[in-house]
Amino acid sequence: MPITFPNPSRSYDASIRAVRFWGYDSAMEASFFVSFAALQSIEPRMTSDETSILTAFDDHRDRICDTAARVYARGHKGSYNIDRSDF
Numbered sequence: 001m002p003i004t005f006p007n008p009s010r011s012y013d014a015s016i017r018a019v020r021f022w023g024y025d026s027a028m029e030a031s032f033f034v035s036f037a038a039l040q041s042i043e044p045r046m047t048s049d050e051t052s053i054l055t056a057f058d059d060h061r062d063r064i065c066d067t068a069a070r071v072y073a074r075g076h077k078g079s080y081n082i083d084r085s086d087f
Helices: 036-042 049-057 061-073
Strands: 008-013 020-026 028-035 079-080
Touching: 008 049, 020 049, 028 036, 028 061, 036 049, 036 079, 049 061, 061 079
Parallel strands: 028 079
Antiparallel strands: 008 020, 020 028
């Protein structure tokens, strides 16, 4: 079964400048972190405030989840970082 992203929850972690979200492979949960730089590469008008960052994530969620699935397929681990180079 491929990884899915049915949980719409996401949060911004200012300490690492990334949006965290979760994917599920059967009963296994995996954490994903999409960096500020990665979001800015797909939404250049995004500003650095939390609302703008989360809006950019929401506006591009399908693309981000597709990218997350490709990153996940490279090898299974507990958490995954998605950077600008992944897009």
